[in-house]
Amino acid sequence: MKTINVALAERSYPIYIGGKTLDNSELINKHINSQQVLIVTNDVVAKHYLEKVERFVEHLDYDTYILPDGEKTKSLANLELIISRLLENKYSRTCTLIALGGGVIGDLTGFVAACYQRGVNFVQIPTTLLAQVDSSVGGKTAVNHALGKNMIGAFYQPQAVIADTDVLHTLPDRELSAGLAEVIKYGLIRDELFFIWLEENIEKLVQRDEAALTYAIERSCINKAEVVAEDERESGLRAILNFGHTFGHAIETGLSYQHWLHGEAVGCGMLMATDLSVRLGLIEEDNLYRVESIIEKAGLPTKVHQSVTLEQMLENMKVDKKAKDGVVYLILLNSVGNALITADYSSEALTETIEKYLQ
Amino acid sequence: MKTINVALAERSYPIYIGGKTLDNSELINKHINSQQVLIVTNDVVAKHYLEKVERFVEHLDYDTYILPDGEKTKSLANLELIISRLLENKYSRTCTLIALGGGVIGDLTGFVAACYQRGVNFVQIPTTLLAQVDSSVGGKTAVNHALGKNMIGAFYQPQAVIADTDVLHTLPDRELSAGLAEVIKYGLIRDELFFIWLEENIEKLVQRDEAALTYAIERSCINKAEVVAEDERESGLRAILNFGHTFGHAIETGLSYQHWLHGEAVGCGMLMATDLSVRLGLIEEDNLYRVESIIEKAGLPTKVHQSVTLEQMLENMKVDKKAKDGVVYLILLNSVGNALITADYSSEALTETIEKYLQ
Numbered sequence: 001m002k003t004i005n006v007a008l009a010e011r012s013y014p015i016y017i018g019g020k021t022l023d024n025s026e027l028i029n030k031h032i033n034s035q036q037v038l039i040v041t042n043d044v045v046a047k048h049y050l051e052k053v054e055r056f057v058e059h060l061d062y063d064t065y066i067l068p069d070g071e072k073t074k075s076l077a078n079l080e081l082i083i084s085r086l087l088e089n090k091y092s093r094t095c096t097l098i099a100l101g102g103g104v105i106g107d108l109t110g111f112v113a114a115c116y117q118r119g120v121n122f123v124q125i126p127t128t129l130l131a132q133v134d135s136s137v138g139g140k141t142a143v144n145h146a147l148g149k150n151m152i153g154a155f156y157q158p159q160a161v162i163a164d165t166d167v168l169h170t171l172p173d174r175e176l177s178a179g180l181a182e183v184i185k186y187g188l189i190r191d192e193l194f195f196i197w198l199e200e201n202i203e204k205l206v207q208r209d210e211a212a213l214t215y216a217i218e219r220s221c222i223n224k225a226e227v228v229a230e231d232e233r234e235s236g237l238r239a240i241l242n243f244g245h246t247f248g249h250a251i252e253t254g255l256s257y258q259h260w261l262h263g264e265a266v267g268c269g270m271l272m273a274t275d276l277s278v279r280l281g282l283i284e285e286d287n288l289y290r291v292e293s294i295i296e297k298a299g300l301p302t303k304v305h306q307s308v309t310l311e312q313m314l315e316n317m318k319v320d321k322k323a324k325d326g327v328v329y330l331i332l333l334n335s336v337g338n339a340l341i342t343a344d345y346s347s348e349a350l351t352e353t354i355e356k357y358l359q
Numbered sequence: 360m361k362t363i364n365v366a367l368a369e370r371s372y373p374i375y376i377g378g379k380t381l382d383n384s385e386l387i388n389k390h391i392n393s394q395q396v397l398i399v400t401n402d403v404v405a406k407h408y409l410e411k412v413e414r415f416v417e418h419l420d421y422d423t424y425i426l427p428d429g430e431k432t433k434s435l436a437n438l439e440l441i442i443s444r445l446l447e448n449k450y451s452r453t454c455t456l457i458a459l460g461g462g463v464i465g466d467l468t469g470f471v472a473a474c475y476q477r478g479v480n481f482v483q484i485p486t487t488l489l490a491q492v493d494s495s496v497g498g499k500t501a502v503n504h505a506l507g508k509n510m511i512g513a514f515y516q517p518q519a520v521i522a523d524t525d526v527l528h529t530l531p532d533r534e535l536s537a538g539l540a541e542v543i544k545y546g547l548i549r550d551e552l553f554f555i556w557l558e559e560n561i562e563k564l565v566q567r568d569e570a571a572l573t574y575a576i577e578r579s580c581i582n583k584a585e586v587v588a589e590d591e592r593e594s595g596l597r598a599i600l601n602f603g604h605t606f607g608h609a610i611e612t613g614l615s616y617q618h619w620l621h622g623e624a625v626g627c628g629m630l631m632a633t634d635l636s637v638r639l640g641l642i643e644e645d646n647l648y649r650v651e652s653i654i655e656k657a658g659l660p661t662k663v664h665q666s667v668t669l670e671q672m673l674e675n676m677k678v679d680k681k682a683k684d685g686v687v688y689l690i691l692l693n694s695v696g697n698a699l700i701t702a703d704y705s706s707e708a709l710t711e712t713i714e715k716y717l718q
Contacts, residue, residue, distance in 0.1 A: 035685075036685075076439055079435075079511075080435055080504070080511075083504055083510065083511055084504070084505075084506065087504060087506035087507055087510060087678055088506065090677050090678055090685065092680075092682040093680050093683070115474075115511045115512060115513060116510070116511065117510060117512075118499065118509075118512045118513055118592075118593075118680070119513070119592070142477065145443070146443075147443065147446035147447065148446055152442055152474045152475065153476075153477045154473065155477055233478070318449050321451075321452050321476045321477070323449070323451040323452070324451050324452070324453045326395075326451065
């Protein structure tokens with residue numbers, strides 16, 4: 001088992017990565033200082049892993065809250081319902097929430113933990129690759145608004161993250177690919193050697209080679225932890241983690257969060273961001289082919305879903321959280337392994353990039 | 360004009376107190392670093408002061424959001440509506456919200472600021488005595504849940520608080536009294552000299568003597584700022600600011616947040632907490648008479664509203680945010696000017712106290 005520390009002073013916490021971490025009851029109980037525990041999960045994950053997690057807390061006053069699988073679950077309405085349950089059961093400010101699931105469950109449960117009585121403890125048990133390498137690490141919590149993804153949320157850190165690589169065996173292929181999008185992202189934005197390793201090992205990852213997956217998760221978490229430790233609340237550097245996300249969010253909003261997984265939208269978004277970087281003369285064109293190749297091999301879409309239009313893309317990008325006084329900042333590439341944040345691009349170049357990837 | 364600093368490292372901010380602070384456009388514009396501003400207020404306050412505040416920001420891209428007056432406004436539903444407006448107008452993460460109103464507007468707007476895109480700037484312009492001495496200072500933001508007051512919220516600090524004492528001239532008598540409850544609280548929990556001053560000047564305050572009010576607001580804000588600087592997130596000391604509030608919140612929940620103002624419930628709650636302190640032998644009985652006398656002179660109720668029952672009080676107190684694993688901690692008095700936090704009381708003594716103040 002590997003332990004990575006997210007260094008945030010009094011809000012520091014460990015990420016445990018490895019096989020069978022979900023069979024180790026000591027690991028989680030070190031981080032629960034409470035008699036009252038609520039496990040939040042979804043119906044798909046519950047079938048596979050809820051019993052395991054219940055065994056950890058059976059000596060405590062615990063309860064479970066099972067939500068439908070899917071992005072629509074990440075709503076203010078569900079936040080209110082979970083809080084109703086906590087209040088009905090008289091859960092106090094010292095209770096602990098456990099998020100057992102992918103990014104949707106982690107983001108929603110984390111935001112409930114941030115808001116309930118102005119903040120209670122929570123532990124993340126991510127069960128998708130995407131959640132293990134990205135959403136469970138760094139304290140971004142949120143729910144969606146009909147007019148924009150993750151628009152209502154908080155920066156709020158968990159007590160611990162427990163990533164069991166064994167759970168990836170039950171993950172559908174599309175979800176694995178979606179997670180690989182974020183893994184590839186770390187290589188592109190700040191870790192050239194990791195990107196080269198990924199180019200050589202992408203087939204192994206798709207085939208779920210255990211050693212390759214463990215290494216990829218570890219390097220991803222180290223990269224993310226370093227960025228978050230430097231800029232917890234995204235006042236600068238942290239924004240590079242959004243590489244591909246401004247395009248991706250615009251696609252997701254255009255699809256009303258249906259049809260595509262978040263990672264699929266990010267994968268396609270990274271292509272678009274790389275294409276724009278080439279168009280602006282920031283990087284050589286051959287890098288675009290490298291990105292196209294790895295995105296394709298990872299099983300991710302290389303064109304925007306057919307129902308999304310240019311107008312939708314441009315409109316949806318305007319409400320991106322990185323926008324400042326109406327100007328949309330984008331994360332682009334200076335080279336493979338080196339990202340920059342800029343608003344220095346023409347609307348013509350942006351339009352050309354979007355049109356190239358529309359169907 | 361007096362300026363009090365709330366010392367919270369990089370989250371420090373000033374409270375400006377005095378007459379005509381709302382005629383000083385420089386004061387507020389120092390704290391707005393944005394082109395996009397939303398003023399949130401209620402229909403009653405808007406009639407008196409919205410125009411003044413609009414004048415401050417007329418050179419910016421600003422909008423106003425006017426809510427109905429009253430505690431019911433502090434809801435998750437209104438949070439979502441305000442966020443809809445922000446998104447419809449494409450407000451970015453660099454926008455500023457201005458809370459113009461009493462505690463309801465301040466708490467709701469502050470929580471919107473905490474959540475919108477995971478946090479935007481906000482400025483508090485409190486227009487009630489209660490908001491000026493209490494709710495606008497210290498960063499507690501929240502909305503109510505049907506099962507409990509302030510149960511969904513965040514610790515989130517404003518950029519500045521602008522308290523204009525002139526606005527108190529338009530305040531109804533009941534609201535003035537409600538504010539005095541919190542003023543009296545600071546004397547009781549940590550400032551004996553201020554309590555003695557209050558005993559001598561309570562009539563002047565009720566008559567809205569300008570100098571007396573300014574002094575009372577200043578001392579209250581200094582007391583609150585000191586406590587908050589020591590314990591921003593209420594892990595210990597800050598809980599003493601809830602003196603009278605566990606009883607008070609139970610009354611308010613019993614009344615479904617109707618009939619009584621928050622300060623009225625706190626006033627009556629402080630009497631109950633003092634009575635329980637006497638019952639437990641913590642303080643001499645003559646102090647209870649002093650508290651009864653000043654509460655009455657302040658125009659606050661000295662008996663619980665007739666529609667609230669013993670069972671409701673006991674049940675509602677259990678979901679108090681200070682409860683830990685089902686144990687309800689109370690703030691009681693060791694002496695006038697000295698509070699303590701304790702769970703060391705019998706349920707019999709608690710029941711006797713509640714019964715004494717029921718009608």
